Every structure is written in structure tokens, then in C-alpha cells.
Amino acid sequence: MLVKYADSFTEYMKTVIKIATDNEKTVVIDCDLGKSFKTSLFRSKFPERSFNFGVAEQNAFSAAAGLASQGFNPIVQTFSVFASTRALDQFRNSICYTNQNVLVVGAKSSISDPSAGATHQSIDDVGILSSIPNLQIYSPASIVDLIELTEMLAHVSGPKYMRIENTIVDEISIDPTxxxxxxxxxxxxxxxxxxxxxxxxxxxxxxxxxxxxxxxxxxxxxxxxxxxxxxxxxxxxxxxxxxxxxxxxxxxxxxxxxxxxxxxxxxxxxxxxxxxxxxxxxxxxxxxxxxxxxxxxxxxxxxxxxxxxxxxxxxxxxx
Incomplete structure (x- = not known):
């Protein structure tokens, strides 16, 4: 029987809260996406570990690198197109070049939220970011994948990027062999x-x-x-x-x-x-x-x- 979830970002943030409950070094960095990314759920649980940088994505990535250098485990939320273009300098030099333990999560990947317009679509993020050394890239196909990858990446060191399409299914319709x-x-x-x-x-x-x-x-x-x-x-x-x-x-x-x-x-x-x-x-x-x-x-x-x-x-x- 297929599972049924509320929505991808609610389940994702529940997983992040679980990780943060077990690890007090986990912090969430938000780019004014409290509603769409459900970071408001994290903020209500851990207000002292939640940081909102508004639309200053470059500053958010730099701060994440700084926090990681001091032993924290930052998780940065933004749109995929901003992670791979607007904040690319800081992603490359502050996070990846120094090999910091930062997880960047990009939403609205590919054309999964076309109502946001063509400029917010992201079909080139993997091509851009895959050329950066030290960076690992992940792409869930379902909410089950999303939960499993989020839990796993909490224990993977170094720079990580996970792209989330808004249109992923709850669970793949057949079991893998x-x-x-x-x-x-x-x-x-x-x-x-x-x-x-x-x-x-x-x-x-x-x-x-x-x-x-x-x-x-x-x-x-x-x-x-x-x-x-x-x-x-x-x-x-x-x-x-x-x-x-x-x-x-x-x-x-x-x-x-x-x-x-x-x-x-x-x-x-x-x-x-x-x-x-x-x-x-x-x-x-x-x-x-x-x-x-x-x-x-x-x-x-x-x-x-x-x-x-x-x-x-x-x-x-x-x-």
C-alpha cells in the first residue's frame, strides 16, 4: 500500500526537526521562505537555531560557511535557481573551496513550479554545480526518497546540494529490486x-x-x-x-x-x-x-x- 503524506516540504521539515532534536549543532538558514519551505515549523521549535536572511542569499551562504567552520551543521533553504546562480560565488568559494559541512536544499527545481515564471525555473543547476569540486548532489524522486536522503545527509560530511522538485510523488508506485x-x-x-x-x-x-x-x-x-x-x-x-x-x-x-x-x-x-x-x-x-x-x-x-x-x-x- 502506497504511503500518503501531507506535502513534500512539511515532511522534509519534520525530518529536519527530528535531526535537530538529536543534534544540537543543527541550524536552519532561511531565505524568506518560511511558508513555502515550512521553515516556520522549525523556527517555532528551535527559534535560537533559526536564521532568516531574507532575499540576501549570498549572505546566507557565507553565514552558513562561517557557522560550519565553528562546528555547526547548517542547512540552507532557497530556490534551486538562486543556489546555482545568485549565490554561486559564495557556494563555490565559501562553502565548497573550504570544504565546509553545509547542506544546501534547493526548491522548485526544473519546471516543477511554473507559476513562479521562467526566471525561477532551474534546469541548469546540476550542470553548473556539478563542475565544483567537493560538492555532492542529490535528487529525490519521491517524498520517501526525500526523507531518507535528508536523514542520510545529516551524517555525510562536506558540501552537499539536494534539489527538490515540487511535483515529486509520495512514493514510487512499484518496489525496487x-x-x-x-x-x-x-x-x-x-x-x-x-x-x-x-x-x-x-x-x-x-x-x-x-x-x-x-x-x-x-x-x-x-x-x-x-x-x-x-x-x-x-x-x-x-x-x-x-x-x-x-x-x-x-x-x-x-x-x-x-x-x-x-x-x-x-x-x-x-x-x-x-x-x-x-x-x-x-x-x-x-x-x-x-x-x-x-x-x-x-x-x-x-x-x-x-x-x-x-x-x-x-x-x-x-x-
Whole structure:
């Protein structure tokens, strides 16, 4: 039976409060997002460990680095687009260069809150931030993932960035056949012709596409939910790319330097590239996204379920 949660940020903040209850060094740094990020829940519980910097994201990141240097465990809340662009100098130099123990959590990743407008959408955050040394990057596909990752990251040292899409599901609709801190693997059989690697909100879409490929077209398919985007867990990924297959990357990111680009680079640097008979990267192709409602935008960029299925079938010569 699938779990049912209130909403992603309420559950996230409940988890942060639990962490802070067990560790008095945990502090929350807010960028005027008390309502949307539910940091008001933390502030009411631990007012002396809650700091609101308003819209001064650069100052918030610098303060987080300073607090971390004194033994605190800061968690910074902001929008993904601000974490990866507005506060990039402080993120890179104050936090990552000095290898401080700071968790930055970015909301409204990709196009998950289109009502905020095109300038607040973030499909390039992973491409920008993955080039920074010391930084680990995470992307939950469900609220279950979000809770588990938040709990885990409380015990991971160094700079960390977790991107949260507002549209993630409560729980992935099927159980994984393999689960680790870095990825989950879903398959109905040992042998598969298609392997879809996805992250964030597109994982559930990929699970649905897997069902259609198998049930309607007789194409054995597997899906990987990549929860840790940097560093990629090469050793675990190699376990699932051990025979000839068609590799599909479905990502809510800019394909120029997003997940697919990193995976293809990893493959050509490893000994398993010869197993890939076809590689297709589905995502946003070097564009600025537009404002609009979610369903219209997904249809516009051919990233809705039907369009993704069609692209995969074309890559297989089945359409």
C-alpha cells in the first residue's frame, strides 16, 4: 500500500526537526521562505537555531560557511535557481573551496513550479554545480526518497546540494529490486532490452513508460532512479549495464551538461561502453524554458509520458 503524506516540504521539515532534536549543532538558514519551505515549523521549535536572511542569499551562504567552520551543521533553504546562480560565488568559494559541512536544499527545481515564471525555473543547476569540486548532489524522486536522503545527509560530511522538485510523488508506485544510497533499480525480469536512467519527478514517468513498453510492445525494460547525481556510483551502475542494451536517459535537466552528458562521459571512460547499442538523451535541449502550466510545458518540450514513449520507440525503430 502506497504511503500518503501531507506535502513534500512539511515532511522534509519534520525530518529536519527530528535531526535537530538529536543534534544540537543543527541550524536552519532561511531565505524568506518560511511558508513555502515550512521553515516556520522549525523556527517555532528551535527559534535560537533559526536564521532568516531574507532575499540576501549570498549572505546566507557565507553565514552558513562561517557557522560550519565553528562546528555547526547548517542547512540552507532557497530556490534551486538562486543556489546555482545568485549565490554561486559564495557556494563555490565559501562553502565548497573550504570544504565546509553545509547542506544546501534547493526548491522548485526544473519546471516543477511554473507559476513562479521562467526566471525561477532551474534546469541548469546540476550542470553548473556539478563542475565544483567537493560538492555532492542529490535528487529525490519521491517524498520517501526525500526523507531518507535528508536523514542520510545529516551524517555525510562536506558540501552537499539536494534539489527538490515540487511535483515529486509520495512514493514510487512499484518496489525496487535493488536499493542503495545512490540509486534504486526497478525490473520485472533479469534480462532487459531497454534501460532507462532517470531522476527526480521523471522517475515515476519512466516507471509508467516501462509498463507500457513491456505490456503493449513486449519490450523488456528496466528503470534506474538515480538519487545521487554527483559523484556517480560507477561500480553500482556497471552491475546493470552488463549486457547489450539500449540506454535511455530521461532527465528534468538541460541535456547539454546534465545527467545524460555525465553518464555518457562515464561510459566512454569505462570498460562497459561496448554494451550500449543505442544511447538516447531525453530532456531540455539547450533552451530557456517558458512560463506556463505544468502539463502544457511538458507537452511543449515533448517531455510528457506519451512523448517520452514515442521518442524511445523511435530510437528502437519501433515507431
Amino acid at each position: 535493488f536499493k542503495s544510497e545512490s540509486l534504486d533499480f526497478y525490473a520485472n525480469r533479469n534480462q532487459y532490452k531497454v534501460l532507462i536512467i532517470s531522476t527526480g519527478s521523471f522517475v515515476e514517468t519512466s516507471i509508467n513508460v516501462m509498463g507500457i513498453l513491456e505490456n503493449n510492445y513486449g519490450i523488456p525494460t528496466a528503470v534506474i532512479n538515480l538519487k545521487r547525481l554527483k559523484p556517480l556510483d560507477i561500480n553500482v551502475l556497471e552491475r546493470f549495464i552488463s549486457h547489450e542494451l539500449n540506454l535511455i536517459v530521461v532527465e528534468p535537466l538541460n541535456t547539454t551538461n546534465g545527467l545524460g552528458a555525465q553518464i555518457s562521459k562515464m561510459l566512454f571512460e569505462s570498460s562497459i561502453y561496448h554494451y550500449i547499442t543505442n544511447f538516447t538523451n531525453i530532456g531540455f535541449h539547450d533552451i530557456f524554458t517558458q512560463s506556463g502550466d505544468m502539463s502544457s510545458l511538458l507537452e511543449l518540450y515533448q517531455l510528457d509520458e506519451r512523448a517520452i514513449l514515442r521518442t524511445i520507440l523511435k530510437s528502437l525503430g519501433e515507431y
